[in-house]
Amino acid sequence: xxxxxxxxxxxxxxxxxxxxxxxxxxxxxxxxxxxxxxxxxxxxxxxxxxxxxxxxxxxxxxxxxxxxxxxxxxxxxxxxxxxxxxxxxxxxxxxxxxxxxxx
Ligand SMILES: [Mg+2]
Numbered sequence: 001x002x003x004x005x006x007x008x009x010x011x012x013x014x015x016x017x018x019x020x021x022x023x024x025x026x027x028x029x030x031x032x033x034x035x036x037x038x039x040x041x042x043x044x045x046x047x048x049x050x051x052x053x054x055x056x057x058x059x060x061x062x063x064x065x066x067x068x069x070x071x072x073x074x075x076x077x078x079x080x081x082x083x084x085x086x087x088x089x090x091x092x093x094x095x096x097x098x099x100x101x102x103x
């Protein structure tokens with residue numbers, strides 16, 4: 001699965017969700033995204049040793065939390081009938097024009 005393009009990932013998640021009857025409205029997906037973003041934030045704080053906490057490497061699992069966010073982003077895109085690969089390409093073209101590279 002690691003070499004799939006964005007459309008293939010969206011299709012995979014669409015099947016995964018339907019097979020489990022896990023369809024949820026965008027508002028629920030958004031709430032879940034915020035929860036997962038909080039888990040990413042907690043990992044970042046651990047990585048910075050925020051508050052002097054002693055955190056072992058095994059307590060930091062950024063890979064899993066970013067994967068959770070990607071799953072939800074793909075699920076949200078499906079729920080909103082958005083081709084995320086096309087949307088991303090168009091937005092990056094806009095960004096490239098708006099923010100030209102420094103010489
Ligand atoms: Mg998580």
